[in-house]
Amino acid sequence: MTNLISNIELPHSISLLEKMAAASIEKGPFTYVQSGSGAENTLRANVNAFEDWHIVPKVLNDVSIRDTSTQVLGTKFPSSFGLAPVGVQSIFHADGELASARAAAHYGVPFIASTLTSYSLEEIATALGKSPRWFQLYWSNDIEITLSMVRRAEVAGYSAIVITLDTTILGNRERDLNNSYSPLKLGKGSANYINDPVFQSRLGDSSSNDQAVIKKIVDVMFAPALTWDDLRTIKNHTSLPILLKGILHEEDARKALHYGADGIIVSNHGGRQLDGCISSLEALPPIAEAIQGNIPILLDSGIRRGPDVIKAKALGATAVLLGRPFVYGLAVAGEQGVRHVLNHLINDIDISLALTGLSLMEQVNYSVIRKK
Numbered sequence: 062m063t064n065l066i067s068n069i070e071l072p073h074s075i076s077l078l079e080k081m082a083a084a085s086i087e088k089g090p091f092t093y094v095q096s097g098s099g100a101e102n103t104l105r106a107n108v109n110a111f112e113d114w115h116i117v118p119k120v121l122n123d124v125s126i127r128d129t130s131t132q133v134l135g136t137k138f139p140s141s142f143g144l145a146p147v148g149v150q151s152i153f154h155a156d157g158e159l160a161s162a163r164a165a166a167h168y169g170v171p172f173i174a175s176t177l178t179s180y181s182l183e184e185i186a187t188a189l190g191k192s193p194r195w196f197q198l199y200w201s202n203d204i205e206i207t208l209s210m211v212r213r214a215e216v217a218g219y220s221a222i223v224i225t226l227d228t229t230i231l232g233n234r235e236r237d238l239n240n241s242y243s244p245l246k247l248g249k250g251s252a253n254y255i256n257d258p259v260f261q262s263r264l265g266d267s268s269s270n271d272q273a274v275i276k277k278i279v280d281v282m283f284a285p286a287l288t289w290d291d292l293r294t295i296k297n298h299t300s301l302p303i304l305l306k307g308i309l310h311e312e313d314a315r316k317a318l319h320y321g322a323d324g325i326i327v328s329n330h331g332g333r334q335l336d337g338c339i340s341s342l343e344a345l346p347p348i349a350e351a352i353q354g355n356i357p358i359l360l361d362s363g364i365r366r367g368p369d370v371i372k373a374k375a376l377g378a379t380a381v382l383l384g385r386p387f388v389y390g391l392a393v394a395g396e397q398g399v400r401h402v403l404n405h406l407i408n409d410i411d412i413s414l415a416l417t418g419l420s421l422m423e424q425v426n427y428s429v430i431r432k433k
């Protein structure tokens with residue numbers, strides 16, 4: 062790995078940073094973060110969807126003092142965005158999630174730790190100190206492993222569980238297949254399993270055989286047989302709020318309400334799962350209509366700049382999550398690179414709010430946006 066760790070000036074646009082990341086790390090991991098599934102139609106649609114909406118700014122509103130924050134289930138999002146769960150971050154930088162967690166903590170930006178991390182959820186919690194954190198659960202087909210991870214997340218101070226539902230199986234990522242690149246098979250997303258007492262108890266004699274451990278993780282990590290009724294199990298075993306990630310259909314938004322979800326995340330996994338599926342921003346308005354303000358709605362997939370956050374808020378999102386951009390910062394310069402990306406977006410969001418003619422993010426609504 063050849064991360065550029067120096068005092069060089071980092072660029073103030075994500076597309077330039079993406080190019081630097083491509084030059085900083087090997088082709089396999091770079092393609093892993095950049096690519097989407099199939100023809101990458103949804104990957105492109107996620108970004109392009111923001112061009113279908115225009116902000117209609119207002120003037121003479123005294124925007125001298127501003128507040129871009131929002132609250133989601135008792136967690137403060139200082140700039141209305143948090144970091145999306147991204148697994149296997151040690152393929153981008155040796156410090157992996159510890160670097161991105163420290164950068165998030167520096168700005169008080171909420172961090173969502175994936176199940177498939179390179180460092181354990183406890184190590185990530187230590188890197189975060191008192192900074193806000195949620196745990197993203199890949200519900201295992203072994204329910205005891207699932208519940209064990211939820212218990213560990215509670216103990217380590219995670220204040221919500223995000224259950225990702227769009228990954229019943231992995232999407233068809235052609236460019237990764239062409240590179241024969243699979244971080245999981247390299248054992249890069251194993252930390253939460255090998256540190257789990259229930260998972261360990263499942264290993265028996267094979268606990269010292271790395272390949273056997275990886276195979277066991279791959280065997281248990283997803284649960285394609287899951288149904289809505291299974292959500293009751295988790296609600297019976299934790300008092301933490303539950304958010305459902307990967308909702309795109311308004312009927313599912315209604316079901317989420319019916320089954321007692323505390324929040325939803327409108328997401329297509331950054332165009333990495335079903336290619337050809339709807340962009341997150343296009344999916345948002347009917348979902349906001351179905352939810353009627355009953356529970357918070359987060360959105361990810363395609364957020365790159367401050368105006369994107371204004372548009373998502375105007376169409377009904379409470380807050381948004383950032384995926385690839387912070388990973389590009391991580392690949393280029395570790396914690397400092399992630400800090401750079403966060404600082405840049407924090408400023409861009411503040412500037413965008415002021416120039417929309419509003420002083421509070423909570424004032425952003427449908428009246429400041431128009432469809433092209």
Ligand SMILES: Cc1cc2nc3c(=O)[nH]c(=O)nc-3n(C[C@H](O)[C@H](O)[C@H](O)COP(=O)(O)O)c2cc1C
Nearest residue numbers: 094145146147148175225330331361362363384385
């Ligand atoms: C390298 C990479 C790894 C990811 N790993 C996970 C994961 O472990 N769990 C999860 O729920 N989503 C995962 N995602 C999806 C993100 O949480 C998020 O939905 C997506 O990146 C948002 O789109 P954006 O990259 O356009 O911002 C991953 C995304 C990337 C790029």
Ligand SMILES: O=C(O)C(=O)c1ccccc1
Nearest residue numbers: 148149177228245250333
């Ligand atoms: O790549 C992903 O989108 C993802 O969710 C993931 C993360 C780590 C390992 C395997 C899949």
